[in-house]
Amino acid sequence: MTTSQFIIEAITVLGTAAFALAAVLAALDKKVDIFSVTVLGVITAVGGGTIRDCILDVTVFWSQDLSYIVIAISASLFGFFFFPLIQKKKINTLYLYIDTFAIAMFAIQGTDKAWEMGFGVPIAPIILGTITAVGGGVVRDTLLQRPSLLLTKELYAIPVALGCSIYSGFLLYAPELSQFGAILSAGLIVYLRHISIQKHVNVPDWAILQRKK
C-alpha cells in the first residue's frame, strides 16, 4: 500500500465513522432509540453514495465492500453510548475536521465516478459529487423532521458544489492535471469549511431569498 492509498483508506474509514457520528448528534434532541440511531447513522454514511449509484444505474458500492456498513454501524453504536464525549469541545473540533476531510474526498470521488462513466459530462458529475457528499445528511434530517442543510445558512453544501465544479473544470480542460485538480478542489472544500467552522462565516445576506419589505 502506497502512502496516498493509505491516506485515502484512512480518510474513508474515519470519514464514514464521522458521517455516522453526525447522525447521533443530529438525533440528540429527538429521543430516538439505539436501533433508529444506527439506521440514521448508516443512512448518513452511505445514503449519498447510494442515491448516486441508483441514478448512475450501477451496483450500489456498499454491496461490494461491506466495511462501509460495518464501520457505520460500529460508529453509530459507539456514538450512542459515548455521545457526551463527541460533544466535548476539543473532540468535537477534531470530529468536525474529520467530517470536513470526508465530504471533500467523497465529493471528488463521486464526481470522478460519474465522469469516468461519461455520465452527463461535464455538469452531471458535479451534481452527483455533491449528492455523494451531502445526500445522506439531507435524507437523515428529513427522516428526523429537522431542517436539512438546504434550510440553514451554514456554509456546507456550497463549498462541496464549488469543489466539484472546479474539479470538473480540470477534467474537462486539463485532464492531464486531474490529480492536481482533485487535491486542489478537495483542499478548497476543506479550506472553506475551515473558515466556516473557525469564524462562523455564514452565507451572506444578499444570497438569501427574502421578500422585499
Added chain:
Amino acid sequence: MTTSQFIIEAITVLGTAAFALAAVLAALDKKVDIFSVTVLGVITAVGGGTIRDCILDVTVFWSQDLSYIVIAISASLFGFFFFPLIQKKKINTLYLYIDTFAIAMFAIQGTDKAWEMGFGVPIAPIILGTITAVGGGVVRDTLLQRPSLLLTKELYAIPVALGCSIYSGFLLYAPELSQFGAILSAGLIVYLRHISIQKHVNVPDWAILQRKK
C-alpha cells in the same frame, strides 16, 4: 423541425423553467440561500422524471441531454433575483398556465415512456406518468418541510392522474388513435387545471378523509 416538434420543444423548455420557478415561490418563506434555491429548482424540474427512470431501470433522461439541467439552473437563478416579477398578477397567471401545459405534457410523456417499455401495462404507466409530472414538486416540498400537494385540497395531482388514465385507455383499446388520445388527455389536464385556477375549485368535501363526529 415541424410545427408539432416546435410546440413540444417550446413546452419542454418553458415547462422546465416554470417547474424551477415553482421552487422559488415555494421557498419564499423559508429564507433559503441562492444555492438551495437552485438545488430545489433542479429537483422540482427533473426530480419526477428521475424517480420514473430509476423505477423503470433506464438511464436517467437528463444525463443524455443536459439542457434540462441548464434551463432549471438558469430559471432558478432568474427567479432568485426577479421573484417579485413572478408574483405580479398578470405574469403569475402566465406562469401558472405554462406550468399547466408542462404537467400535462410531462404526464403524457411519462405514461408513454413506460408503455413503450411494456412496463406493467396498463396500470403502471399511469403511476409513472403521474410521478413524472408531480414527483419533483413532492420531493421539493418535503425538503422544504412544507405540506406537499398530497396534503392540500388544490386540484393538481388528480387531473394529472385522470389524464394519464384516459391516455392509458387509448393506448390499450385504440392504439391507432393514440395521438388523438394524447392531445385529448393533455387537454383534459389543462382544462381541469384551468377551472381550478380560475374558479378556485377544490377537491369536494365528500372526497376528503375526515373522522365522523
Added chain:
Amino acid sequence: MTTSQFIIEAITVLGTAAFALAAVLAALDKKVDIFSVTVLGVITAVGGGTIRDCILDVTVFWSQDLSYIVIAISASLFGFFFFPLIQKKKINTLYLYIDTFAIAMFAIQGTDKAWEMGFGVPIAPIILGTITAVGGGVVRDTLLQRPSLLLTKELYAIPVALGCSIYSGFLLYAPELSQFGAILSAGLIVYLRHISIQKHVNVPDWAILQRKK
C-alpha cells in the same frame, strides 16, 4: 397449489391490503383527499419493495404482477369509505395481526431476494429485508409530515431487523435448514409484535438516546 403456496398467497394479498389500510389510519388527522389516500396506500404497500428493487438494480416487482397495485388501490378506497370499521376494537386487532404477519413475511422475502442475488452477503440482505417490510411506511409518514417509526418507541422495526438477522444467520451457517430458519425468524417477528401489541411493551429506556442531565 399446495397448502404452503396458498398460505403465502393469502398472506401476500391480505398483507398488501393491511399495509394500504395502515395509510388510511395514518392519514386520519390530516384531512387528505381520496386520491392522496390511495397514493399513500400504494406507497405504504409497495414502497419498501420498490426501494429494495432500485437498490438491487432489478426490475421493480409490481411491474411484473400488477395485483399488488390493484389490491393496494382497492384496500385504500375501501379504507377511505369504511375507516370507522377498521377502528372498531376487534377489527382493529385483526388488522394489527394481518399487518404483523405481512411484515414478517415481506421481511423474510426481502432478505431472501437479496441473498439469492449474492448482494452484499451476509449483511446487506438484512438491511434490504428490513427496508422491504418498513420502508413504505417510513416514506408515507414523511410525506404526511408525521413522525415515522424511526421516531417512536413502538417495537416495530427492531423485531423485523432481528428476524432478518437470524434468517441471514441460517442462510450463512445452515443453508440446509433455511426453510426452518425462515419460519422461525418470521415466527419471532410475529411473537415480538404480539407482545408489543398485547402488553404495550416499548423500547426500554436504556436504549433511548437522551442527553445526560
